Amino acid sequence: MGQWLYLLQRNVMNADTDAQELVYHSFRELVYRDIYKLLRDHGLTEDVIQESFIKAIAKGPEVRHAPVMRTWIRRVARNTALDVIRKNRKHRQMITTEFFHNPAISILLPDTEPSIANLVEDKFRDNLLYQSIRELQSDYQMLLLLHYFEEKSYKEMSQELHLSEQVISQRLARARKKLRQQFMRKWS
Template identity: 35%
Template sequence: MTTNDENILIDAINNGDTRAYAQLVDRYKDLVYTLALRMLKHKEEAEEVAQDTFIKVFKSLDKFKGDSKFSTWIYRVAYNTCLDNIKKNKKHLNNVAIDEFTFNKLDTIDNALDNIINEERSVLIKNCIDKLPEDSSALLTLFYFEELSLEEISKIINIEANTVKVKLFRARKKLAVILEQYLQPQNMINYGSP
């Protein structure tokens, strides 16, 4: 829309032409709604803010000085209306009582999620360790799952701790190769690679 067209539209609205106002809303509704949705991340709130924006635009149309493009001015009104909405909702969010029970609930949920992830990871690693030669499998199991120190493992398998460290390093390299082979087809499926 050219500046002249914008001025004609503004004058028509100021003179009470409701069709001109409907035309204004129709031209800028997508711009306003998209901005509101990106800022608020909630469809209903974005729709409400878009409506509020056009009410504010209508009420303050006589304040538009023409220093910027009309679309820029509407965009600014929409942006400020979104900020007002965010501030208003933030106040309400702060009124929510957060007590010890709520924190305990969150901790329980976090722990449950961590346990599920750790269990899945543990099952995957155990399955891959089972594919290793016995000595490598035993070393990794003792070190990672039984959480034994190098000294404890050296006493169990009757070799020096430094040798255990070297064998553990080699076992991890073998495990990495197996894990990579195990995860690669899954990644291709997830990402749609050929």
């Protein structure tokens, strides 16, 4: 195990400034590439690294097994990045809604009112989709509603339903396939 991992595991806050810098830079070097692949934004990646480093400092002394330390650090950083992605997705949706409903900005945008025919077709399609969902088995309905309407992750669903994430993933794939078949029968 590297010296920096040892310091992180033992409590880096008690170390001198040079040791703390070594730990941070080594931590950053370990996780930067993985986090950047998820976020594709250097500034946001740096923010996530700092946030995950703080989490690692707080929980590092609790990790007892040295061989899993690197894996644990990568997992903490990845989970922090995924939290940021989820948070930003909700924030981005809110900004987009505010942007397009602002009267001052709507003057600058071309008039993109959907036609009556498109509105009717969308309503008809949505009704067929909901009808197809209601015709599925109840466990498939529940998985689709939890994942797509309540936006729960596989992990949250597995905790709520007391099933493994693997089982959730497989059943959700089957539910999507059944839904697609039923919907296509109605739509065509």
